[in-house]
Amino acid sequence: MLEVRELTKKYGDVTAVDHLSFTVRPGIITGFLGPNGAGKSTTMRMILGLDRPTSGMALVNGRSYTGSPAPMAELGALLEAKAVDKGRSARNHLLALGATVGIGRTRVDELLEVVGLSDVAGKSAGSFSLGMGQRLGIASALIADPSIVMLDEPVNGLDPDGILWIRNLLRDLASEGRTVFVSSHLMSEMELTAEHLLVIGRGRILADMSMDDFIASASTNHVRVITPDAMALRDLLVGPDVSVTSTAPGRLVIEGLTAERIGDVAAQHHLTLHALVPIEASLEDAFMKLTRDSVEFHGSTESHERKAA
Amino acid sequence: MSTITTLPDTRPAATQSPVPRLTLGRVITSEWIKLRSLRSTWYMMAGLFGVIIAFGLLSAAVATGDVSTAAGGPPGFSGASPIVTVLSGARFGLLLVAVFGVMVGAREYSSGMIRTTLAAVPRRLPVLVGKLTVFVAVVTPVVLTATIVAFFGGTAILSGAGVTSVAWSDPGVAGAVLGTVGYLIGIGVLGVALGMLFRGIGAGIGVLIGGILFVPTLMTALLPDSWDSVLKYLPSNAGQAFSSVDAGASLLGYWPGVAVFSAWVALAVGAAAWSLKQRDS
Numbered sequence: 001m002l003e004v005r006e007l008t009k010k011y012g013d014v015t016a017v018d019h020l021s022f023t024v025r026p027g028i029i030t031g032f033l034g035p036n037g038a039g040k041s042t043t044m045r046m047i048l049g050l051d052r053p054t055s056g057m058a059l060v061n062g063r064s065y066t067g068s069p070a071p072m073a074e075l076g077a078l079l080e081a082k083a084v085d086k087g088r089s090a091r092n093h094l095l096a097l098g099a100t101v102g103i104g105r106t107r108v109d110e111l112l113e114v115v116g117l118s119d120v121a122g123k124s125a126g127s128f129s130l131g132m133g134q135r136l137g138i139a140s141a142l143i144a145d146p147s148i149v150m151l152d153e154p155v156n157g158l159d160p161d162g163i164l165w166i167r168n169l170l171r172d173l174a175s176e177g178r179t180v181f182v183s184s185h186l187m188s189e190m191e192l193t194a195e196h197l198l199v200i201g202r203g204r205i206l207a208d209m210s211m212d213d214f215i216a217s218a219s220t221n222h223v224r225v226i227t228p229d230a231m232a233l234r235d236l237l238v239g240p241d242v243s244v245t246s247t248a249p250g251r252l253v254i255e256g257l258t259a260e261r262i263g264d265v266a267a268q269h270h271l272t273l274h275a276l277v278p279i280e281a282s283l284e285d286a287f288m289k290l291t292r293d294s295v296e297f298h299g300s301t302e303s304h305e306r307k308a309a
Numbered sequence: 310m311s312t313i314t315t316l317p318d319t320r321p322a323a324t325q326s327p328v329p330r331l332t333l334g335r336v337i338t339s340e341w342i343k344l345r346s347l348r349s350t351w352y353m354m355a356g357l358f359g360v361i362i363a364f365g366l367l368s369a370a371v372a373t374g375d376v377s378t379a380a381g382g383p384p385g386f387s388g389a390s391p392i393v394t395v396l397s398g399a400r401f402g403l404l405l406v407a408v409f410g411v412m413v414g415a416r417e418y419s420s421g422m423i424r425t426t427l428a429a430v431p432r433r434l435p436v437l438v439g440k441l442t443v444f445v446a447v448v449t450p451v452v453l454t455a456t457i458v459a460f461f462g463g464t465a466i467l468s469g470a471g472v473t474s475v476a477w478s479d480p481g482v483a484g485a486v487l488g489t490v491g492y493l494i495g496i497g498v499l500g501v502a503l504g505m506l507f508r509g510i511g512a513g514i515g516v517l518i519g520g521i522l523f524v525p526t527l528m529t530a531l532l533p534d535s536w537d538s539v540l541k542y543l544p545s546n547a548g549q550a551f552s553s554v555d556a557g558a559s560l561l562g563y564w565p566g567v568a569v570f571s572a573w574v575a576l577a578v579g580a581a582a583w584s585l586k587q588r589d590s
Binding site: 045049052065068069071072073077087088089092096097100101102140144 | 329330331332335336338339340342343346347348349416417420421422423424425427428429430431432587589590
């Protein structure tokens with residue numbers, strides 16, 4: 001189990017992580033989701049003791065990672081696949097890491113097999129593709145058979161084959177009862193793997209809920225209507241819980257009513273409808289909406305989208 | 310490659326592998342695996358060994374007149390005291406061992422490997438102890454053997470040609486030869502510490518070779534003699550006090566030199582330890 005209490009990191013005036021508290025439970029995959037720069041990596045580095053928190057603490061199976069007698073057996077982490085020495089072979093890299101807790105050749109070769117790097121075990125890590133580097137990083141994380149696995153953006157740079165492999169690996173790890181904590185800036189990736197979600201923006205927790213609850217909360221439905229009688233329909237529908245916006249002459253977006261209800265109202269009043277389209281918000285939209293205010297830099301494409309919406 | 314999705318039962322059997330537990334000895338083993346698995350380590354060691362012996366023997370040969378010097382050949386190769394001549398390779402070795410030390414200390418910062426290392430050893434200080442231990446363990450036999458071979462080979466060439474030579478048993482000679490070995494190792498240790506402190510190969514080498522080896526020598530040459538009482542405490546001058554015969558009145562005595570130089574090395578190692586423990590990685 002991984003527990004973070006009031007964890008805070010300030011760099012001068014900038015607060016990267018702001019009184020973050022959460023618990024990551026064993027047996028399931030927990031997604032750590034947030035836009036780039038939200039503080040995901042900083043949080044993970046503090047959990048590992050690489051960065052010193054300004055205040056607060058992180059507990060790995062009930063104690064600080066730094067104080068553990070066998071840290072890598074408690075928590076195995078992949079922070080950046082590039083954090084290897086390019087001149088050393090994959091096997092020697094793992095042997096050196098394993099040696100710190102007395103793990104030797106047998107386990108290293110077994111892991112190379114698991115991550116599919118046996119054939120290139122003797123090649124220098126510098127010659128590896130990004131995907132092979134990720135696999136090596138995952139082997140490093142698993143080397144001491146940890147009860148917690150923490151991976152920062154593990155699917156970055158992987159081909160579809162590799163992404164599928166990671167998903168299955170994460171599910172297997174969770175089903176073995178391990179705590180699996182995976183960060184991503186892509187909702188679409190989390191949607192397929194995570195059972196629990198921690199959404200973070202500007203260093204603060206924005207949502208801490210099961211994926212099912214997140215999906216439920218995300219499904220505020222909109223209905224798009226094209227009608228020559230837009231003004232009349234608008235006056236009939238608008239109410240305290242209903243918002244009607246017009247995107248163009250003859251086009252409405254209605255929030256708070258079902259398509260069926262809108263169709264019935266139109267029929268009762270003999271209004272012509274050319275289109276009546278229910279639009280379900282995607283999880284990606286829900287995530288974007290949740291984190292919109294916490295994104296540090298908005299790209300120009302995003303502001304266009306906002307105008308269009 | 311992607312077909313293997315199930316982890317084999319990974320719980321280590323008690324009989325097969327020891328209980329995973331982080332110990333200083335294991336961190337040292339880990340650092341040894343890291344050092345030996347880089348090709349550059351062995352190139353450096355071969356270079357260090359070769360340079361100390363080759364330049365020593367070559368200088369001795371030049372001093373006998375068997376090998377003619379190039380016009381206005383490098384001063385100090387001939388006409389210097391016999392011990393300076395036969396140990397001249399150590400002066401080049403000094404640069405190599407300094408660079409190698411900095412590389413051992415700073416290399417992981419250049420590659421980003423340090424974050425993997427410190428995640429594995431979050432208490433951090435064992436990493437510094439490990440790096441220093443394996444560095445000294447690898448460099449000592451190389452420097453010691455090469456310096457002794459250069460000394461006996463060089464003095465044999467000198468006396469064979471009837472040129473003034475020295476013997477191991479002459480006063481101060483054994484001390485200077487072993488002092489040279491100690492000085493080289495000490496400079497290497499200083500390099501490891503500065504490499505970790507400055508977290509970059511370039512910065513570490515710059516400070517070590519420029520600030521510690523070159524600038525003090527320059528200051529000694531340029532500043533008036535009245536400064537000698539201060540300058541003799543600088544690392545390179547303190548090192549000179551125990552790595553040469555008849556060091557001269559401007560330098561410290563043999564053992565005070567050892568003490569002052571060791572204090573400098575200890576200071577750098579202490580600073581590296583403090584920095585490693587305190588700073589974010």
